[in-house]
Amino acid sequence: MKSMKHIKLMGMLAVTAIFSSCGKDFLERYPTASVSPPTFFTTEADFKAYTNQFYTFFPAADFLYNESADNVAKSSVDREIAGSRLIPLTDGKWSFTQLRSINFLLNSENAKNFRDAQIRDKYMGLARFFRAYxxxxxxxxxxxxxxxxIVIETNDNENLYKARDPRALVMDSVLADINFAIEKLDATKSVERVTKWTALALKSRICLYExxxxxxHTEASQPDAEKWLNECVLASEQLMQSGMYKVYTKTDGPSKKPYQDLFATLKLDGxxxxxxxxxxxSNELNVKHNLQFYLTARSQGKPGLEKRLVNSYLMADGSRFTDIPGYDTLQFFQEVQNRDPRLSQTIRTPGYTRIGGTEQLAPDFTATMTGYHPIKWMNVTTYxxxxxxxxxxxxxxxxxxLLNYAEAKAELGTITQGDIDLSIKLLRDRIGMPNLNMANANANPDPYQAALYTQVNGVNKGLILEIRRERRIEMVMESNLRWEDLMRWKEGQLLTAPFMGMFFPRPGLYDLDRNGRIDVEIYAGNKPPETGPYQIPVSDLSNGNSGNVLTNKGVVKTFDPLRDYFWPLPTQDLTLNPKLEQNPYWK
Structure with a gap:
């Protein structure tokens, strides 16, 4: 007999298959011929079966862990990172197929007239959550x-061929949708179903971004920045004060380290x-992804944390690593000593062992471009x-x-040390780091961080820089948030810096973790015979016979601030609808 879990999954997949088989993205078509207004949305089971497809709108695993921007260097550079995007003929990013499915439910007369208002509103709230998203x-x-x-009819030329609506109008509609979702969705806690708490988390993210x-982006002349930041604070506070969630601090997970286990644990219920x-x-249901192959195989991009991110991790006592004289020429073993524990729970550092293993493993240059070898999300070798x-x-x-809350209040100028104690402190307590001191941060802004984030100024400059540091470290390799952060902060120029890795002072043999085994050979001239260590020519270092490992040397990265904060619209859509206009400077 099939398990109930299997039956539920197959039902969801069947519905998804129906809605992914439509082919071309015609806004006027019903999502499926088998779902028609007279016959559907007459039971709660209909609502649930239909809305199961919405969960496939969330990003797949590779989007959630496979970030780049300026945090992670890989063997190839995405066009948006290199500044070499082209105007596409077609582009799935511009697709409105998902919206058609959402609006079909919201405009169904059967759905709107469903006899049980509480059930109806719950699923209407779910649909409006996904429309906001x-x-x-x-x-x-x-x-x-x-x-x-609305669901557009075939003869509705006014809507089929309309121009783009202003950002302000669209975002006001997003805010209305997410507020409706917060009011109507279930308040039951769930790690796999969208609830009131999910909607509050999304609102927090949306409003901080906007x-x-x-x-x-003062050049855009968009008003009401403070309104959106205040909405972020309100959503974050409601979630924080609910008592439903807290920072995970248990030490009974796979690695016995709470931050690492937050991602290494197989089932989120834990x-x-x-x-x-x-x-x-699920292994049982053969629903899998490629994370550990990506982090361990030499053929999957060889991801490695970038040097500027590694430099941004504080010392364990809360002092700044980049205040140490000669910090930029420290070799790997020295530079990772006594740092923020999240560093050793994010990359391989001396003494690292795989979960379930005992062998100490150095960074493996066959699987990482920079030497700063990621371990975030990693579990046992079986996977x-x-x-x-x-x-x-x-x-x-x-x-x-918590990070959204602290940043929004700092940007508003209303933050207090008490607010930091309710947010940043909880994250630092998890890994045994001293709290962030607001007065000290503002009295002595970090020049290293200030050189990265050139748009930050004002009385809270030092504090905002520290909150950005905290966000970058805490959220690395999660949901592509770093790209979004650079876009909203107007710091796209950070994408143009060369990607760098570990520092090596001269040609020679290097035992990275001081365990008695040679891990890397830096050589000058002709490549010597292979004896086991990974071999890097001095031409791959930044300063001739010494320096940081340089990755992607053949790629000259650019960023056009007049153009590159947005994506170009596909030419096919511009041709089909003459009222659409291309984004500025994408000509």
Whole structure:
């Protein structure tokens, strides 16, 4: 007999298959011929079966862990990072297929007239959550976009061929949708179903993004930045004060280290203290992803943390690593000593062992470009094969909400030390780090961070820089948030810096973790015979016979601030609808 879990999954997949078989993205078509207004949405089971497809709108695992921007260097550089994007003929980012399915439910007469108002409103709230999510991502990518809250008929030329609506109008609609979702969704805690708490987490993310975008992109002349930042604070506070979530601090997980285990734990139920929503994977049901193969195989991009991110981790006593004289020429073993414990729970450092293993492993340059070898999300070696990973993936967690709260209040100028104690302190307490001191941060802004974030100024400059540091470290390799952060902060120029890795002072043999085994050979001239260590020519270092490992040397990265904060619209859509206009400077 099939398990109930299997039956539920197959039912969801069947519905998803129906809705992914439509082919071309015609806004006027019903999502499926078998779902028609007279016959559907007459039971709660109909609502649930239909809305199961919405969960496939969340990003897949590779989007959640596979970030780049300026945090992670890989063997190839994405076009948006290199500044070499082209105007596409077609582009799935511009697709409105998901919106059609959402609006179909919201406009169904059967759904609107369903006899049980509480059930009806719950699923209407779910649909409006996903419409808010849909349009938020569209605005992030394109700015102004056509807003539709109806299912378009084939003869509705006015809507089929409408121009883009202003960003302000679209985002006001997003705010209305997410507020409705917060009011109507279930308040029951769940790591796999969208609830009131998921909606509050999404609102926190949306409003921080929009508020800071409007504050820093002054050229866009978008008003009400403070309104959006205040909405972020309110949503974050409601979630924080609910008592439903807290920072995960248990030490009984796979690695016995709470921060590392938040991502290494196979099932999110074990870290549900902090995880608000995740995406399920299962060995039993053969629903898997590629995370551990990506982090261990030499053919999957060889990801490595970038040097500027590693430099940003504080010392364990809370002092700044970049204040140490000669910090930039310290070799790997020295530079990772006595640092913020999140560093050793994010990359391989001396003494590292795999979960379930005992062998100490140095960074492996066959699988990492920079030498700063990621371990975030890693579990036992069983899952290292191609598409064999089965750990659930985090989509929203309480730690992000705490960071959103602190940043929004700092940007508003209303933050107090008490606010920091309610947010940043909880994250630092988890890994045994001293609290962030607001007065000290503002009295002595970090020049290293200030050189990165050139738009930050004002009385809270030092504090905002520290909150950005905290966010970068805490949220690395999660949900592509770093790209979104650089876009909203108007710091796209950070994408143009060369990617760098470990420092090596001269040609020679190097035991990275001081365990008696040579791990790397830096050589000058002709490549010597292979004796086991990974070999790097001095031409791959930044300063001739010494320096940091340089990755992607053949790629000259650029960023056009007049153009590159948005994506270009596909030419096919511009041709089909003459009222659409291309984003500025994408000509």
């Amino acid at each position: 849909f349009y938020f991502t569209k605005v992030q990518d394109y700015g102004d976009v056509p807003f539709y809250n 508020g800071t975008w409007r504050k820093y 870290v549900a203290d902090e995880v608000i929503l995740g995406r399920r994977y 290292d094969g191609n598409s064999q990973s089965v750990n659930d993936m985090v989509i929203f967690r309480f730690g992000e909400v």
